[in-house]
Amino acid sequence: MRCSRCTTGGMVEIRMKIAGEDVVFHSCARCEAKEWSTEAGPTSLGRVLELARSGR
Ligand SMILES: [Zn+2]
Incomplete structure (x- = not known):
């Protein structure tokens, strides 16, 4: 994956x-862009935190 x-x-x-x-979790070593994705596609940190909270 390339940095967008x-x-x-x-x-x-x-x-x-x-x-x-x-x-x-994708992290660019160059510009420090950070991206999250799931199998369904790109997602946001907020969504990931939601998942983590509702998880188990
Ligand atoms: Zn970058």
């Missing part, structure tokens, strides 16, 4: 499971 902000270089991907959902 600086469009160069790759992003670091950290996969984790939150409330049974596969969530991927």
Whole structure:
């Protein structure tokens, strides 16, 4: 995955499971953009926190 902000270089991907959902955290080492996504597509940090709160 490429950074949508600086469009160069790759992003670091950290996969984790939150409330049974596969969530991927993308972080750009270059511009420090941070993005979250699930299997369904891009998501927001707020949504991820919601998942974490309602999880288990
Ligand atoms: Zn970037």
